[in-house]
Amino acid sequence: MRYLPLTEADRRDMLAAIGVPSVDALFRDVPQQARQTTVIDLPPHQGELEVERALSSMAAKNVAAGSVPFFLGGGAYRHHVPATVDHMIQRGEFLTSYTPYQPEVTQGTLQYLFEFQTQVALLTGMDVANASLYDGATATAEAVTMANRVTGRRRAVLSGGLHPQYREVVETLARFVGFGVDAQPLDPEGTEDLAALVDGETSCVVVQYPNFFGRVRDLRGLAQACHAKGALLVVVVTEVVSLGALTPPGEMGADIVAAEGQSIGNGLNFGGPYVGLFATRDRFVRQMPGRLVGQTTDAEGRRGWVLTLSTREQHIRREKATSNICTNSGLCTLAFTIHLSLLGEAGLTRLAAINHGKAVQLAERLAKVPGVTVLNDSFFNEFTVRLAKPAAPVVDRLAERPIIAGVPVSRFASGHDDLLILAATETVTDADIEALATALEETLR
Numbered sequence: 001m002r003y004l005p006l007t008e009a010d011r012r013d014m015l016a017a018i019g020v021p022s023v024d025a026l027f028r029d030v031p032q033q034a035r036q037t038t039v040i041d042l043p044p045h046q047g048e049l050e051v052e053r054a055l056s057s058m059a060a061k062n063v064a065a066g067s068v069p070f071f072l073g074g075g076a077y078r079h080h081v082p083a084t085v086d087h088m089i090q091r092g093e094f095l096t097s098y099t100p101y102q103p104e105v106t107q108g109t110l111q112y113l114f115e116f117q118t119q120v121a122l123l124t125g126m127d128v129a130n131a132s133l134y135d136g137a138t139a140t141a142e143a144v145t146m147a148n149r150v151t152g153r154r155r156a157v158l159s160g161g162l163h164p165q166y167r168e169v170v171e172t173l174a175r176f177v178g179f180g181v182d183a184q185p186l187d188p189e190g191t192e193d194l195a196a197l198v199d200g201e202t203s204c205v206v207v208q209y210p211n212f213f214g215r216v217r218d219l220r221g222l223a224q225a226c227h228a229k230g231a232l233l234v235v236v237v238t239e240v241v242s243l244g245a246l247t248p249p250g251e252m253g254a255d256i257v258a259a260e261g262q263s264i265g266n267g268l269n270f271g272g273p274y275v276g277l278f279a280t281r282d283r284f285v286r287q288m289p290g291r292l293v294g295q296t297t298d299a300e301g302r303r304g305w306v307l308t309l310s311t312r313e314q315h316i317r318r319e320k321a322t323s324n325i326c327t328n329s330g331l332c333t334l335a336f337t338i339h340l341s342l343l344g345e346a347g348l349t350r351l352a353a354i355n356h357g358k359a360v361q362l363a364e365r366l367a368k369v370p371g372v373t374v375l376n377d378s379f380f381n382e383f384t385v386r387l388a389k390p391a392a393p394v395v396d397r398l399a400e401r402p403i404i405a406g407v408p409v410s411r412f413a414s415g416h417d418d419l420l421i422l423a424a425t426e427t428v429t430d431a432d433i434e435a436l437a438t439a440l441e442e443t444l445r
Contacts, residue, residue, distance in 0.1 A: 029176075063399070063404065065078050065268055065404070066078070068402045069429075069433075069435045069436055070404045070427070070428070070432070071403075071404060071405055071406045071423055071432075072404055072406060072407060073214075073382045073423025074212070074421055074423070075136070075165065076260075076268055076271065076274075077239055077262070077263045077381075078267075078425055079351075079427065080426060080427055081265060081266070081335075084338070084342060088334075088338045089331060089335050093108060094108070094112075094334055109330070110305035110307070111305050112334055112337050113131040113132075113291075113305075113330075113333065114293045114305050115337055116129075116333050116336065117129040117130065117131060117292070117293060119340050119341075120261075120277050120278075120279055124237075124243065124248055124257040125247075125248025125250025125251045125254075126249070126279035127282040127285075128279065128281070129278060129279035129280075130278045130279075130288055130291060131290060131293055131328045131333065132261070132275050132276055132277065132329050132332070132333045132336075133275075133277075133289070133325055133328065133329070134273075134274070134325065134329060135273075135275065135329075136166065136236065136237075136238055136258060136259055136260025136261075136274065136276050136277070137163075137165060137260075137276075138169060138325070139258035139276035139277065139278045140169065140170060140206065140236050141169045141170045141173045142278065142289045142323055142325060143204070143234045143256045143258040144156045144170055144174075144203070144204060144206060144234065145173065145177065145179075145289075145323070146287050146288065146322070146323075147231075147234060148179055149287050150203075150232060150284055150287050151203045151230060151231065152203075153230075153231070154178075154179040154201075154203060155179065155180035155201045155203055156170065156180070156202070156203055156205075156206060157184070157197045157204070157205045157206065158170060158182065158183040158184060158206045159194055159206060159208060159211065160183075160185050160186050160187030160192050161187050161190070161208050161212050161213060162211070162236060163212045163236070163238055164186070164212070165412070166236060166238075182197060186212075186409070186412070188213045188375060188384055190213070190217065194207065194222055194225075195221065195222055195226075198226055198229045199229060200230070202226075202229060203231060203232065204232040204233065204234045204255075205222065205226050205232075206236060207219065207222065207234070207236070208235075208236040209235050209242075209249060210239065210246075210378075210379060210380050210382065212238075212421075213375070213376070213419075213421065214381075214382035214383040214384055214423075215376055215377075215379065216379060217378070218247075219233065219235065219252040219253065220252045223252055223254065224253065226255075227253070232255035232256060233256075234254070234256045234258060235252075235257050236259065237257065237260070238259070239263055239380065239381065239382065239423075240259050240260065240261050240262075240263050240264055240277065241264065241351060241352055241355055241381070241425075242355075242380040243352075244351060244352030244353075245353060245355075245356055245380065250279070255281060256279070256280045256284070257278070257279045257280070258277070258278055259276070259277035259278075260274055260275075261274070262274040262332075264339050264340050265332070265334075265338060265339030265340070266332050266335050266336065273329060273331075273332055274329070275329040275332035275335075275336055285309065287322055289322050289325050290323065290328060291307055291327070292308050293305055293306070293307060293308070351426060354426045355380065355424070358425065359379060359380065359381040359424040361424070361433060362428070362433050362436075363379070363383055365434070366385060366422075366436075366440065369437055369440050370388075370444065371387060371388030371440075371441075372386075372387060372388075372440060373385060373386040375419075381424055381425055382421060382422065382423040382424075384419055384420065384421050384422075386418050386419055386420075387418050387420055387444065388418075388444050389418070389443075390410070390417040390418060391408035391409065391418055391419060392410050394408075394420070394440070394443050397443050398436075398439050398440070398443060401439055403435060403436055403439055405422070405439075406421055406422035406423070407420070407422075408420055
């Protein structure tokens with residue numbers, strides 16, 4: 001028997017109460033081209049064994065990141081995650097202790113979230129961090145809406161070095177919430193003058209560090225220009241391992257830092273789930289979205305943890321909520337905290353140094369390949385090259401070898417067909433670099 005909780009009369013009554021003519025009307029904001037209008041071409045039913053065989057056959061068409069030379073980046077990075085991390089997050093003490101409606105019951109969960117917040121604040125050089133958001137892109141959008149609330153303004157300037165997908169998330173939210181976005185064109189050369197765009201209507205400037213093309217810049221001057229006009233500086237970090245080597249955004253005057261924490265403790269996972277990091281200054285804490293765990297003492301004087309400033313959460317005062325995000329990426333956060341605890345400060349610094357060293361080695365080797373020009377004068381573990389041929393077909397040809405050679409910029413915008421972004425983490429070997437350089441030289445002839 002199928003489980004059908006609603007009758008047609010139930011549906012009619014509910015639609016009438018909402019004030020829409022049909023269920024389809026509830027999806028009117030979804031673009032028509034994104035809707036599935038036909039039955040998906042799958043067998044109507046199969047046994048479990050048959051389904052496993054079919055899906056295994058489909059999965060076998062993928063090339064696993066760890067099985068070939070791998071230089072993908074662009075916001076998601078392959079790092080080594082110690083086996084201890086996976087073991088620890090599956091322990092019953094962690095796995096079964098997700099926060100219930102009365103969160104103070106699960107002191108263990110609140111304690112590791114408190115430690116996570118401390119780690120993020122230290123990494124970013126900021127005063128306070130929340131208990132995580134969904135991912136870096138939504139954290140960026142939340143940072144813009146927070147800046148709008150703090151400044152009372154409704155216009156955000158987005159750098160041309162901001163990840164195009166992050167920009168799209170901000171623009172989508174702007175369309176529905178109602179604020180202005182001044183998004184600059186992609187800037188692979190690093191020539192944009194963001195300070196000149198700040199005026200009395202600007203709530204914030206959003207800049208990525210290192211940027212989408214891997215370039216690293218000193219943000220102090222931009223921070224001063226923003227503050228002189230009453231605007232906030234939002235710094236976005238997609239490769240959080242970089243903060244083991246680079247000056248923290250907070251030391252350069254950032255007001256809000258939004259970041260993707262996937263690189264620490266979390267694998268590529270086919271694009272998710274990931275973990276958004278969010279940090280800000282003490283004076284803005286009441287406008288910060290998401291959950292915030294605080295330390296306290298109970299009636300007997302014992303140390304404990306609570307969700308604090310939670311009246312801004314939807315579960316208490318929805319009409320006054322600062323955000324539509326009322327949860328956090330708990331399991332990914334735990335993995336982040338365990339991995340960073342294992343590394344420690346010295347370990348993270350060493351990991352960052354290895355990453356940068358590998359990227360320098362890769363850049364120097366590719367610079368010797370005819371038809372390859374390295375564009376960056378600064379980078380951490382990711383940089384952009386210009387090829388003598390369109391990058392996308394080159395990447396496709398190298399994938400047949402098989403070498404995963406990077407991200408063509410043409411995937412995100414037209415007019416940059418010859419640009420290729422490559423990342424080199426600690427997982428890249430000398431043999432991988434040589435294989436890529438040799439294959440590129442042959443392909444570009």
